[in-house]
Amino acid sequence: MIEIHGLVKKFGDFAALGPLGLSFGNERILTVIGASGCGKSTLLRLLAGLETPTRGQITLDGERIDGPHRRISVAFQEPRLMPWLSVAANVELAIWDWPAEARRAAVEAVLRKVSLTAFAQALPKQLSGGMAQRVGLARALVGNPRLLLLDEPFSALDPLTRVRMQDHLLEIVGDDGPNVLLITHDIEEAIVLSDRIVVLDGPPARVRRDLRIDLPRPRGRASAAFQEIKELLLADLLPDRIDAAHTVAA
Amino acid sequence: MSELLLNLVRPLGVPWPARGLAARAQAIVRPLIFPALILLVWQGAGSFRLVDPVLLPTPTRVLGALYEMLVSGFLNPHLAISFQRVLLGFAGGVAVAVLVGALTGYSRFWRSIIDPTLHALRTIPGLAWIPMFILWLGIDESSKVVLIAKAAFFPTYLNFMSGIARADRKLIEVGEVYRLRGARLVTRVLLPYSLPFLFVGLRQSMGVAWLVVVAAELMGASSGIGYVLLDGEMTGRAQIVMACMIVFALCGKTTDFILARLAHRVLRWQDTADRE
Numbered sequence: 019m020i021e022i023h024g025l026v027k028k029f030g031d032f033a034a035l036g037p038l039g040l041s042f043g044n045e046r047i048l049t050v051i052g053a054s055g056c057g058k059s060t061l062l063r064l065l066a067g068l069e070t071p072t073r074g075q076i077t078l079d080g081e082r083i084d085g086p087h088r089r090i091s092v093a094f095q096e097p098r099l100m101p102w103l104s105v106a107a108n109v110e111l112a113i114w115d116w117p118a119e120a121r122r123a124a125v126e127a128v129l130r131k132v133s134l135t136a137f138a139q140a141l142p143k144q145l146s147g148g149m150a151q152r153v154g155l156a157r158a159l160v161g162n163p164r165l166l167l168l169d170e171p172f173s174a175l176d177p178l179t180r181v182r183m184q185d186h187l188l189e190i191v192g193d194d195g196p197n198v199l200l201i202t203h204d205i206e207e208a209i210v211l212s213d214r215i216v217v218l219d220g221p222p223a224r225v226r227r228d229l230r231i232d233l234p235r236p237r238g239r240a241s242a243a244f245q246e247i248k249e250l251l252l253a254d255l256l257p258d259r260i261d262a263a264h265t266v267a268a
Numbered sequence: 269m270s271e272l273l274l275n276l277v278r279p280l281g282v283p284w285p286a287r288g289l290a291a292r293a294q295a296i297v298r299p300l301i302f303p304a305l306i307l308l309v310w311q312g313a314g315s316f317r318l319v320d321p322v323l324l325p326t327p328t329r330v331l332g333a334l335y336e337m338l339v340s341g342f343l344n345p346h347l348a349i350s351f352q353r354v355l356l357g358f359a360g361g362v363a364v365a366v367l368v369g370a371l372t373g374y375s376r377f378w379r380s381i382i383d384p385t386l387h388a389l390r391t392i393p394g395l396a397w398i399p400m401f402i403l404w405l406g407i408d409e410s411s412k413v414v415l416i417a418k419a420a421f422f423p424t425y426l427n428f429m430s431g432i433a434r435a436d437r438k439l440i441e442v443g444e445v446y447r448l449r450g451a452r453l454v455t456r457v458l459l460p461y462s463l464p465f466l467f468v469g470l471r472q473s474m475g476v477a478w479l480v481v482v483a484a485e486l487m488g489a490s491s492g493i494g495y496v497l498l499d500g501e502m503t504g505r506a507q508i509v510m511a512c513m514i515v516f517a518l519c520g521k522t523t524d525f526i527l528a529r530l531a532h533r534v535l536r537w538q539d540t541a542d543r544e
């Protein structure tokens with residue numbers, strides 16, 4: 019379980035987040051949505067140990083998080099690959115402290131998972147955007163994390179690649195994969211992927227809505243239930259527009 | 269002009285490679301036109317006695333002197349000692365620059381302690397150090413090498429430090445997420461990131477090293493290209509002086525070329541439009 023208690027983050031005088039409480043871990047994919055600037059990335063960075071909380075705490079299975087944790091990994095909005103390292107070496111960076119033999123095997127396995135075996139020795143500059151993003155995902159997965167944090171990982175991709183990557187993510191996460199916390203602006207992506215959606219208000223970021231998604235998989239976007247959830251969420255995100263759902267859908 | 273020639277000799281039916289060849293030939297020829305013109309005027313002025321050939325020896329005379337010194341083996345030991353001074357000084361200065369630059373680039377604390385002092389030292393004119401080094405280290409090799417090392421230090425230090433200090437925060441965060449800290453973060457992220465900056469610094473340092481070796485050898489030496497040059501001046505043989513100038517130019521160009529090739533190879537990963 020990941021438990022967040024009374025979490026507050028201030029940048030100087032500016033309250034970016036909280037107080038916020040949330041606990042998750044039973045669902046495979048938890049998605050966080052919210053208006054731009056509401057504090058989603060701040061939440062993710064706190065979980066990643068890249069920011070220190072002003073108040074409150076985060077625990078992973080009872081262990082307090084106060085910095086980057088070996089069982090928590092991140093894939094960012096951009097691939098953030100080291101341009102001087104090959105694909106394989108980039109992935110290997112995440113498990114630099116493993117023994118060499120284990121490293122090699124793990125890299126090979128995870129590259130197979132993201133279908134990039136043929137590009138193991140390629141340099142980042144030789145990859146397409148989607149491939150680079152898959153390498154970023156592979157790097158986040160290779161250490162066998164307990165919690166995988168994804169900050170708009172597909173937002174820079176074209177719509178077709180994005181759908182591919184969503185399928186890919188479901189496949190990769192599977193049943194024995196990590197817990198995933200996904201941030202996205204794409205409401206449909208959220209509904210297709212998640213077992214639970216948390217809508218944030220802010221800044222400072224607070225939970226506005228906490229929604230379980232029990233739709234059967236694979237999820238068709240045309241179903242009435244799907245559309246109903248979508249309208250609900252749109253109304254959350256654009257509260258000042260009574261006809262929000264129709265405006266955005268049109 | 270060259271394109272015209274190449275077009276004339278080009279066999280019919282193979283236009284494309286020939287066109288590429290013409291473009292390349294043009295790129296080589298064009299920068300040579302101006303110096304060729306100067307050489308021509310210079311040679312003419314000397315041959316027709318428009319200037320005193322003792323003061324301005326003709327290009328053919330200079331080349332002749334150079335050829336003479338090379339073939340007779342006279343220049344070899346001087347060339348060797350100059351190279352030795354440059355390379356030793358360069359290696360020493362650059363090694364310290366990399367270590368100190370990594371420290372001050374990585375740690376704001378150490379930067380605030382060390383960097384201002386180094387900048388203050390840098391404002392002292394390089395030549396003003398020579399008497400001091402001679403007093404401290406004597407007139408032999410070590411004072412020259414240290415003088416070169418001191419000069420070679422700064423370009424590499426400044427470039428490398430700012431490369432490290434300005435490394436992409438996004439990549440550093442990746443390192444942090446995977447628990448790279450301190451020296452590990454430096455060697456795995458910051459150092460490779462700043463390699464392009466380092467090479468800019470290395471090439472500048474090498475250039476400065478050649479500049480300073482001349483100064484050092486002119487100040488008092490019994491060997492080295494600078495010494496040969498000074499000797500040429502003392503004995504009124506301008507062609508020797510000019511031949512030495514050419515040797516310095518060639519040496520500097522050669523070492524720079526080697527560093528440029530090395531940079532090209534090491535920085536293959538860079539995603540830049542390769543315009544060099």
Ligand SMILES: Nc1ncnc2c1ncn2[C@@H]1O[C@H](COP(=O)(O)OP(=O)(O)OP(=O)(O)O)[C@@H](O)[C@H]1O
Pocket residue numbers: 029032034052053054055056057058059060061221
């Ligand atoms: N390092 C920082 N210093 C000061 N303010 C910050 C910092 N990081 C974020 N903020 C502020 O905190 C608020 C939340 O930022 P955050 O990046 O978490 O938003 P977000 O929900 O991820 O937005 P988006 O959807 O556009 O990515 C913003 O108003 C931002 O200006």
Ligand SMILES: [Mg+2]
Pocket residue numbers: 058059060169
């Ligand atoms: Mg964000």
